[in-house]
Amino acid sequence: MPSSKSHLSQTEFFDQLEKLFSHRKGSDHGAIYLTQKRLTHSEDATLPSPDEEFPDLNLSEPVPILIRASNGKSARERGDKVRISTVVKPDDLDxxxxxxxxxxxxxxxxxxxRDRSKKKAKAKKKKAGP
Amino acid sequence: MPYFETAQEWLDQSNLLLQARPATTRITTRYSIKPARTRKSKTGDESATDDAAATTETKPPRGSLVIKTYDPESGVVLKYRTTKAAEVSRLFQSSLGRLGRGMAAMPEPPVEEAMPDAPPAGAAAEGASTPTGTAGQQQTGGGGKRKKKGKK
Structure with a gap:
């Protein structure tokens, strides 16, 4: 799926995510995987140097994060595999x-x-019991 | 790797891991549905066959949520599992959101206790509201100290 390789916009991502979930709703098995990590490009990552052992810890400004979602299908079931991703800018996080x-x-x-009725019923029974 | 007992423990440890390795740590959430286990009714009951079919239909499939923080470089895995729907919004909005800020190298959000005391956006222009503002800041300072003691 070449289309899934590029990142979606936030609204597109949410639309697709809703579809992904609704697809699961009818079935009695399956899984959805959601991942988040810092967006880094290996090319421009600053390498540790003697002067600065952990360049990742002292960033001058916030970086975007990458959100991925998939239905966990293996490569064998490529036809059914859904894989979407989006990039969230620091200001949009909240x-x-x-x-x-x-x-x-x-x-x-x-x-x-959350099942309150059951708990209440149990509590009532306990109260009434002894 | 064992699961943490509480979401708070998981969040605290994940936060520490993320602080140490912000560039490589990732958080994966797995929502999975499995068919409900059907209890096999004892053979011999005449009505058992009909009942069994009925109960399997009425029992909805079970869902579970496993949230995992993983750093491939150090190999640390931190996991938490829940089946309660009530926890979802808290886990996503406050926990994942807070950790997301850490990933993005954003400054820590203001202490939650400070929120009710925080002056409204327009309050800066008003001179009258400054005393309440400073009082709020002093209170939050106290809150911070208390939190530090708690960490020990």
């Missing part, structure tokens, strides 16, 4: 994570919902 959390929360429907 807004991005708000949206990101919303979509993931909505998408992860198979997790246990």
């Amino acid at each position: 807004g991005f994570y708000v949206r990101y959390a919303d979509i993931c929360k909505a998408g992860m429907a198979a997790l246990k919902p």
Whole structure:
């Protein structure tokens, strides 16, 4: 998939991510992988020198981070594999994570919902019991 | 690698790892769904076959969320697992968001305790609001000290 090689814009990424999640909703198995890391290019990475042992620790200014999402299909199932990525600039981080959390929360429907009714029922039983 | 008991532990350790190796550390979140295990009903019950079919249909598949911090250079892996939907938004927004800021080499966000005391954007122009502003700062200073003690 050559199209998946290039980074998507934030809105495109979110659209695709929603699709990825909705694809999972109907099925009873499968996984979605989300990864985040600092965006670095190996070419322009500053190499450690005797003067500065850890150049990564003292950056002059913030760097963007890379967000990836995939449905975890192996290369053998290339046809079904979905792989998307986007780059988030430092200034956009807060807004991005708000949206990101919303979509993931909505998408992860198979997790246990907060069940207050059961707890209350149990507590009532305990109170009533002894 | 074992899983951490609490999300807070995972977050603290991940933060430390990220501070040490900001360029190579990555955080992977795996959301996986597995079919619910069906309990095999004992043979002999006449109605068991019908019931079994009914229960498998009613039981929804189980989802779980594993969040993993990994630094390929040192080989450190930090993991946390949850099945609760209530934790998702906190994990994503505050934990991943905070760690994302660390990755981007952004300054640490202001202490949360300071937020209610923080003067509104327009307050700088008003002279009357300055006393409350300084009071808020003093309070946050105290909060910071308390936090440092807690870390020991």
